[in-house]
Structure formats: structure tokens, C-alpha cells
Amino acid sequence: MLDSAPTVTIRPSTEADVPAMLEIYSYHIQHGLGPFDVEPLHPEELKRRRKAMLKRRLPHLVAEMDGVVAGYAYAAPFRKRPAYRYTVEHSIYVHKDAQGHGIGRRLLPALIEACAAAGARQMVAVVDSANLPSLRLHVACGFVQAGVLHSVGFKFGRWADSVFLQRALGPADTEPPDDHNGGTVQAGD
Ligand SMILES: CC(C)(COP(=O)(O)OP(=O)(O)OC[C@H]1O[C@@H](n2cnc3c(N)ncnc32)[C@H](O)[C@@H]1OP(=O)(O)O)[C@@H](O)C(=O)NCCC(=O)NCCS
Numbered sequence: 001m002l003d004s005a006p007t008v009t010i011r012p013s014t015e016a017d018v019p020a021m022l023e024i025y026s027y028h029i030q031h032g033l034g035p036f037d038v039e040p041l042h043p044e045e046l047k048r049r050r051k052a053m054l055k056r057r058l059p060h061l062v063a064e065m066d067g068v069v070a071g072y073a074y075a076a077p078f079r080k081r082p083a084y085r086y087t088v089e090h091s092i093y094v095h096k097d098a099q100g101h102g103i104g105r106r107l108l109p110a111l112i113e114a115c116a117a118a119g120a121r122q123m124v125a126v127v128d129s130a131n132l133p134s135l136r137l138h139v140a141c142g143f144v145q146a147g148v149l150h151s152v153g154f155k156f157g158r159w160a161d162s163v164f165l166q167r168a169l170g171p172a173d174t175e176p177p178d179d180h181n182g183g184t185v186q187a188g189d
Pocket of ligand 1: 028032034035091092094095100102103104105106125132133136137
């Protein structure tokens with residue numbers, strides 16, 4: 001897909017982006033260490049997930065190159081219980097042919113900014129311990145390792161460790177949340 005450093009545009013996703021996002025995600029389900037889904041997703045399920053995030057006022061972004069969606073990233077509630085409502089967990093996927101060209105380095109900072117603007121105070125990434133590009137990307141974007149859960153996943157015939165990485169957003173824990181600014185993260189169901 002790429003011969004040189006790309007010009008990347010980041011924008012909110014639309015429903016019309018679903019087929020492109022699905023193609024990206026389906027490849028990584030089959031070949032990559034990123035997703036913890038193991039079966040291909042139905043387009044309606046991806047649409048539903050996207051709408052659920054938007055309903056909670058959480059960002060869902062795509063990275064576009066020359067009119068082509070080359071990656072996407074979104075945030076979801078970290079956990080369902082309300083006390084976790086200022087913490088988000090995110091996902092980021094770049095098209096297989098566009099990996100390693102700096103798209104993640106553009107997309108993740110944009111997602112971080114959007115999560116902070118949405119009122120989140122902490123952002124959590126859960127990364128397979130063998131996923132070096134993702135670990136490097138997250139560290140480069142200010143995430144620090146918070147812990148490792150051993151052998152909690154099983155994929156491609158092996159047990160997978162999950163590395164938890166965490167990044168503080170905005171005022172983080174230096175002040176209490178302001179529930180009246182209209183920008184707080186809404187908890188899950
Ligand atoms: C992880 C991912 C989002 C990174 O996006 P990307 O556009 O490929 O990454 P970038 O080109 O912006 O590079 C980000 C960092 O990863 C490193 N990197 C990229 N490809 C790499 C590779 N094949 N091996 C090792 N490091 C790699 C880069 O060197 C860079 O680190 P640096 O800034 O310290 O040099 C992308 O590779 C991807 O979609 N992977 C498959 C799905 C996935 O694993 N998603 C994350 C789930 S937690």
C-alpha cells in the first residue's frame with residue numbers, strides 16, 4: 001500500500017467506514033496478536049460496537065490516507081461498574097499493508113487527546129506480551145507498564161500473557177472529576 005512516509009488524516013469514523021474497518025480487523029483476527037476475538041466479526045456487530053461507543057460519547061477514529069481508511073482506533077469503558085467511569089480501555093488497528101509507517105504514531109495520540117477531551121482520566125491498553133510493535137507504540141505515546149496477567153488468553157495454539165499499560169490523562173488523579181462539565185465518560189451497561 002505504501003512506498004514512502006504517508007500523509008495521514010485522522011477523523012471520526014462514520015458508518016460508511018465499517019467495511020474498511022472490518023477488513024482491517026478480520027485480517028488481524030486471523031493473523032495477528034492484537035485482537036482477542038477469534039472468529040470473524042459480522043458487519044452488524046462492528047456497527048453495533050461503534051454505535052455503543054458513540055452513545056457513551058467515546059471517540060471512534062479512523063486514519064485515512066489518500067481517501068483510504070488505513071487504520072482505526074476507539075475507546076470503550078475499562079470496566080462496567082460505575083466507579084470505573086473515568087477510565088477507558090482502547091483498541092487500535094492498522095491495515096496490514098500500512099503497518100510500520102507511522103500511522104499508529106499519529107492515530108494513538110489523536111485518540112489520547114479525544115479521550116481526555118471526553119473527560120477520561122486514565123487510559124488502559126491490554127497488549128499481548130509478544131506484540132512488540134504495539135508495546136513500542138504505547139510506550140512511545142506515554143503509556144507505562146502496570147502489570148502482566150500470565151496465560152489469560154489462548155490463541156494460535158499458545159497461552160497468551162496480557163500486558164497492562166496505563167496513561168494518565170488531563171489532570172488525572174490530581175483533582176476530583178467534574179461531573180458538571182458535560183464531558184464525562186459514561187459507564188458500561
Ligand atoms: C500495533 C500497531 C497499531 C502499530 O501501528 P503502526 O502504524 O504499525 O506503528 P508505527 O509505524 O506508528 O510504529 C509504532 C512503533 O512500533 C514499532 N514497530 C512498528 N512495526 C514494528 C515491527 N514489525 N516490529 C517491531 N516494532 C515495530 C515502531 O518502530 C514504532 O516504535 P518506535 O517509535 O519506537 O520506533 C499496528 O502494527 C497494528 O495494527 N498491529 C496489528 C493489530 C494490533 O496488534 N493492534 C494493537 C492491539 S493492542
